Amino acid sequence: MPGALGFIGWLIVGGLAGWIASKIKGTDASQGIFLNIVVGIVGALIGGWVLGLVGVNTEGAGLILTFLTAILGAVILITIVQFLTKKK
Structure with missing residues (x-):
């Protein structure tokens, strides 16, 4: 997420994407x-x-692509965590 969003923007976009x-x-x-x-x-x-x-290239791509990128990555992250913590 580019610096244009600022700290509060990171929190809001991150929270919504997560x-x-x-x-x-x-x-x-x-x-x-x-x-x-x-x-x-x-x-x-x-x-x-x-x-x-x-x-x-997502750098400077705008808020919508940044948001969609964050959702994609968050889904990947949760999938990896679920795989690693899956009970055998």
């Missing part, structure tokens, strides 16, 4: 607002990295 990703993955009941924010912000980094691998 919340939507938790709804998609069915983990909303176990996540609070703090975890949603963390998942969304880390998800934005993961999403930007993944999209960069396939040639999509």
Whole structure:
């Protein structure tokens, strides 16, 4: 997420992206607002990295692409955590 959003923007976009990703993955009941924010912000980094691998430049792409990138990355993050914590 570019610096234009500022700290509060990171929190808002991260929280919303983390919340939507938790709804998609069915983990909303176990996540609070703090975890949603963390998942969304880390998800934005993961999403930007993944999209960069396939040639999509997300830098300066605007709020909507930043938000969608954060959701993508948050879903990936939650999926990885679910896989690693799955009971055998």
